[in-house]
Amino acid sequence: MKGHTDVAIGIEHEKESAGLFGRRKFLVLGGAGFAVLAGTAGAARALIGGPGQVDAPRSLPPVGLDPSTGRSGDAIAAPPLGVKHFALAGTDGWVSLPYAGNPTVGPDLGAAAIDPYFPDPLADPANTTTYAFCFRNVTGLDRAQVAAQKGHTQICAPIFYSTVGEEIWVTLTNLGLQLRPDLVDGHTLHWHGFRNAIPFYDGVPESSIAVAIGHDFTYVYRPQDAGTYMYHCHFEDVEHVTMGMHGIVFVKPDPGDRVGLVDGQQKAYGTADGDANGETKYDREYAIMLSEIDTRAHFGDAHIQATDWTDFHADFWTMNGRSYPDTLEPNGVRDEFGQLRAQSDGGFDSSGNAILTTIDEGADPTSNESRLFSNPLSSLVQAAEGERILIRFANLGFLDHTIVFPGLEVDVLGRDSRYVPHSAQRLATDSIQIGPGESRDVFFTAPKAGKFAFYDRGMSHYTGSESGNDAWVGGQRSEIHVYDKNTLAPQQKPNGWAGEPAWAGEFPVAD
Amino acid sequence: MNNNDNKIKNGDAMSGNEPTGARRRRTKLAVWLGVAGLCATGASLLPLGGHSQAAYGDPLSEGMECSYGDGAPTNPVAVRSFELTASEGYTSEPDGNAIYDWSYRNSQRNKPFQLPGPVLCVYQHETINITLKNELKVPTSIQFPGQANVLADGVADGPTVDGGELVSLAKEAAAGDTTTGVVYSFEASSAGTYLYESGSDPQLQVQMGLFGAIVVRPAYVDDAGGINPVVPSETDILNIPWDSGANPTDTNAQAGVDAAGLVAANEASCAYAKVDDERSCDPLAIYSSDPKSENILMLSEIDPGVHTFMEQNGGTPANLTWNAYPGAYEAHYFMINGRSMPDTVAPNNAPWLPSQPYGSLAHVQPWTPDNPLDVMLRYVAVGTAGYDFHPHSNHEHVIAQDGALMKGAATVDNLAGNDNTEEKFNIMVGPGSTVDATFRWTNEAGYKDSVGSRVPVAWPNGLNLQEGDFWSGSPYLGESGNLNPGILTKTQCGEYYHVAHNHDLTQVTNYGITFGGMLTLIKVEPPAAVQAQMKTECG
Numbered sequence A: 001m002k003g004h005t006d007v008a009i010g011i012e013h014e015k016e017s018a019g020l021f022g023r024r025k026f027l028v029l030g031g032a033g034f035a036v037l038a039g040t041a042g043a044a045r046a047l048i049g050g051p052g053q054v055d056a057p058r059s060l061p062p063v064g065l066d067p068s069t070g071r072s073g074d075a076i077a078a079p080p081l082g083v084k085h086f087a088l089a090g091t092d093g094w095v096s097l098p099y100a101g102n103p104t105v106g107p108d109l110g111a112a113a114i115d116p117y118f119p120d121p122l123a124d125p126a127n128t129t130t131y132a133f134c135f136r137n138v139t140g141l142d143r144a145q146v147a148a149q150k151g152h153t154q155i156c157a158p159i160f161y162s163t164v165g166e167e168i169w170v171t172l173t174n175l176g177l178q179l180r181p182d183l184v185d186g187h188t189l190h191w192h193g194f195r196n197a198i199p200f201y202d203g204v205p206e207s208s209i210a211v212a213i214g215h216d217f218t219y220v221y222r223p224q225d226a227g228t229y230m231y232h233c234h235f236e237d238v239e240h241v242t243m244g245m246h247g248i249v250f251v252k253p254d255p256g257d258r259v260g261l262v263d264g265q266q267k268a269y270g271t272a273d274g275d276a277n278g279e280t281k282y283d284r285e286y287a288i289m290l291s292e293i294d295t296r297a298h299f300g301d302a303h304i305q306a307t308d309w310t311d312f313h314a315d316f317w318t319m320n321g322r323s324y325p326d327t328l329e330p331n332g333v334r335d336e337f338g339q340l341r342a343q344s345d346g347g348f349d350s351s352g353n354a355i356l357t358t359i360d361e362g363a364d365p366t367s368n369e370s371r372l373f374s375n376p377l378s379s380l381v382q383a384a385e386g387e388r389i390l391i392r393f394a395n396l397g398f399l400d401h402t403i404v405f406p407g408l409e410v411d412v413l414g415r416d417s418r419y420v421p422h423s424a425q426r427l428a429t430d431s432i433q434i435g436p437g438e439s440r441d442v443f444f445t446a447p448k449a450g451k452f453a454f455y456d457r458g459m460s461h462y463t464g465s466e467s468g469n470d471a472w473v474g475g476q477r478s479e480i481h482v483y484d485k486n487t488l489a490p491q492q493k494p495n496g497w498a499g500e501p502a503w504a505g506e507f508p509v510a511d
Numbered sequence B: 001m002n003n004n005d006n007k008i009k010n011g012d013a014m015s016g017n018e019p020t021g022a023r024r025r026r027t028k029l030a031v032w033l034g035v036a037g038l039c040a041t042g043a044s045l046l047p048l049g050g051h052s053q054a055a056y057g058d059p060l061s062e063g064m065e066c067s068y069g070d071g072a073p074t075n076p077v078a079v080r081s082f083e084l085t086a087s088e089g090y091t092s093e094p095d096g097n098a099i100y101d102w103s104y105r106n107s108q109r110n111k112p113f114q115l116p117g118p119v120l121c122v123y124q125h126e127t128i129n130i131t132l133k134n135e136l137k138v139p140t141s142i143q144f145p146g147q148a149n150v151l152a153d154g155v156a157d158g159p160t161v162d163g164g165e166l167v168s169l170a171k172e173a174a175a176g177d178t179t180t181g182v183v184y185s186f187e188a189s190s191a192g193t194y195l196y197e198s199g200s201d202p203q204l205q206v207q208m209g210l211f212g213a214i215v216v217r218p219a220y221v222d223d224a225g226g227i228n229p230v231v232p233s234e235t236d237i238l239n240i241p242w243d244s245g246a247n248p249t250d251t252n253a254q255a256g257v258d259a260a261g262l263v264a265a266n267e268a269s270c271a272y273a274k275v276d277d278e279r280s281c282d283p284l285a286i287y288s289s290d291p292k293s294e295n296i297l298m299l300s301e302i303d304p305g306v307h308t309f310m311e312q313n314g315g316t317p318a319n320l321t322w323n324a325y326p327g328a329y330e331a332h333y334f335m336i337n338g339r340s341m342p343d344t345v346a347p348n349n350a351p352w353l354p355s356q357p358y359g360s361l362a363h364v365q366p367w368t369p370d371n372p373l374d375v376m377l378r379y380v381a382v383g384t385a386g387y388d389f390h391p392h393s394n395h396e397h398v399i400a401q402d403g404a405l406m407k408g409a410a411t412v413d414n415l416a417g418n419d420n421t422e423e424k425f426n427i428m429v430g431p432g433s434t435v436d437a438t439f440r441w442t443n444e445a446g447y448k449d450s451v452g453s454r455v456p457v458a459w460p461n462g463l464n465l466q467e468g469d470f471w472s473g474s475p476y477l478g479e480s481g482n483l484n485p486g487i488l489t490k491t492q493c494g495e496y497y498h499v500a501h502n503h504d505l506t507q508v509t510n511y512g513i514t515f516g517g518m519l520t521l522i523k524v525e526p527p528a529a530v531q532a533q534m535k536t537e538c539g
Helices: A143-147 A237-242 A295-302 B022-039 B234-238 B259-264 B304-312 B528-532
Strands: A083-095 A130-137 A160-163 A167-174 A190-192 A209-211 A216-221 A227-232 A246-252 A284-293 A316-319 A381-384 A388-395 A401-404 A411-415 A431-434 A439-445 A450-456 A477-483 B079-092 B098-105 B119-123 B127-134 B160-162 B165-168 B182-187 B192-197 B211-217 B219-221 B227-229 B268-270 B277-281 B286-288 B294-302 B333-336 B362-364 B375-381 B387-391 B396-401 B422-424 B427-429 B434-439 B465-467 B496-502 B519-524
Touching: A130 A295, A167 A209, A209 A216, A227 A237, A227 A388, A227 A439, A237 A284, A237 A295, A246 A284, A246 A388, A284 A381, A381 A388, A388 A431, A431 A439, B079 B119, B098 B211, B098 B304, B119 B127, B192 B375, B192 B434, B211 B294, B211 B375, B234 B259, B234 B277, B286 B375, B294 B304, B294 B387, B362 B375, B375 B387, B375 B427, B427 B434
Parallel strands: A083 A167, A160 A246, A284 A388, A381 A477, B079 B127, B119 B211, B294 B375, B362 B519
Antiparallel strands: A083 A130, A167 A216, A190 A227, A209 B465, A227 A246, A284 A316, A388 A439, A401 A431, A401 A450, A411 A439, A450 A477, B079 B098, B127 B182, B160 B165, B192 B211, B219 B227, B268 B286, B294 B333, B375 B434, B387 B427, B387 B496, B396 B422, B396 B434, B496 B519
């Protein structure tokens, strides 16, 4: 990975960040630039190999691959925008829900204990509350670094995205479960909603293949249709999904299609998707995954107890793997795809833990940033007055959710990755209903500066704080912060990753 | 036609005759018996209800199996009559549990208990008579959501009230009334998919299984007063959009489809006429006439606590307190057409599921100009909550809801008319609602096992992977590969299997055990031309 030459073929490159990022996380590869990564392709090999393998690049090109492209010589031709390669690892670990007894949360913003399930007695009382397992982004890590991620999970899974005309490779490594060596569960990647899928890349273990512990497998997607999708593990799906293995993936239209856009804008759907005049244009985009957590089930998985999934009763409702008020906290110390920022600077200690101090100088080790280390995805939406904002919602919980936007008028211009035009039948609304496995693309124009809440209308979906001072604790609630015109730097990445370093008040807060 | 309720007309594989297709079905039976090994229903050990639990006795088939009553299956009649008898019996769950249920048996054909009730297929504008008899120990009735002007014994039907207290939502057949019963009648005024269900104590009786579906096929009344089916014309077929995604304006016409040939061979069926022309078919509502291309998915759930309570109380609800009967309502089994996965993929009339005659395995062959007609899926949500149903492998095109095509008539301002149909990767079927959707699968990526068309990554060593029972061993349609020792694949000809399931994943379980419940499979078969060259049949 180090020192590879990146050869672009007709696509805008991600810029090498000057500051925090010493290493490219988001690879747009083509031609010779693909060579070094290519080795991981398609090979299901033992991850933890023999002598000499530990420090090598993640793997060498297997027999049959063209070493200059990483592509098997008899393969279908690469699409016009080339190949993009991600790597995910499935593993377990500990995550944080807002608990009153945690000193950084407190009884006014935290939920009361649910004995014995929450917080889990095996959790680190300073930071975490709940056992989980999920995908981690390990793109660009070498084999030893990937292996070191075992036991360091996050919820929910990293957001990743693609463009029509690219070929996406996602190498999935199954690291096994550190706390549950008795489980030999495979993992898979199911891109939910991918059109005209073949079973080989659909990730249903019963009708396809699954990745065994210690192995990896590369899934390939050639997306043709823009839109908001989701991905999840399909192995023993009810358990693996609710334990955390679900995330958002979205596809952008042909970047050459600029109909209806001004500089700095993008659009969710292109002319080929039916949006012929740029109705789905936006200045900033956010992706928010809706789900629920039944702490009894998470406790059961940590304590080797089976769960009757038909007896599922959620007690926390989440946006991007966090419950209110954590939803408002900035993105965590990982990159836009959930990868540890630290790996580019400080690397890992002998236990595989990221060395945080090098990027967080002066950070309070008991801060929310530290506590939410494994819940890295914020749901705070930032906008400047007059901007067009897109929020991509997906629901991989088990319940219907109705998200309301009091004080705002929102257009739902995408449903299940399909463009639906504003029309006589589809007027603006202030609430969206979204069922399990559905997605919605919600647009609005930011009004004048102020704060707006958006939340699940299911009022019983909030546990409330221990002290009773905040009834919203534990649920799906977040906020839209609107700033004055021209006071917010342009968005560089979805959800404000990397492009907006000043989450915590560099911009004037309206109230 | 009195005793011919079946769409399959070319012989009975178990009859001893050897008409065309018999050998083929026998092959399939053997395969499905292999699948049935998973099911282990122990059906013959079930305690019997009041009626024979003998096998349903009709030939194995796939696709929606219709009951046509006393009328012809192939053309409309003025009056079409059915007789149903509410009765009790047992169904089996894949984990071996036997569930005591109530449902409607087809007493017109002297058939035993079945769940759900028969799928009543009728034509628009026919007068439908349904006689309900009752072998239960409680009064029961049928209500017909979506049907207008229903008569019961010749009088306008509606809620019955006794001394100001609501008795039922429709006229009842008394407990044990197996002779006279009640005759409901109505004109099937609109095409579409509908539910019928008990109108008596419906919270309990629908949960117990008293429900079924009515499918009304489009027809119109001609100037002479005759009822004529709506048949897709050559023009209608040419106007089917063939890829409304990347090419929103492209149609079968531009793809070079031989629509005249399809019409001549009677290969296209119609689900809905155009909103402004009752005599011609809406292009979005055209689907293949192959019986395996039309599917119904009645989605329901069971709380075994309720059923056990009723069984132990001798089939009467005395002392049943719904919200604390004991313990509040909580469903643990989730069904498509009364079966849970893996039973869902067994054929219709599988003898090892004697009282659950309807399967839901969907068949599709890749869309090509030679195979341009879609598959039709008719969803009916029977439970008290909606279900979010997710077909893998492609979106479905939702064309109708509650028996209404989601299109508007042309207006002065909008000559094309509003089109509110939409492609969805998740089909929301609200409680008591129906949704009709078409489905196709296109080999869009074009992967084939030939140089220049293979998957781009190196072939992994299978020994390092975990392989599933419905995996052929090859990424390529129509190819089979080596499988790991111990894998007994259920594939026959390199076909693909994709799952289609409720996405409340807690309901894709059998009492919490995964890969069960409200899940079925979509079988993507190799194209007919490829199958023709195969030594193995694709079923």
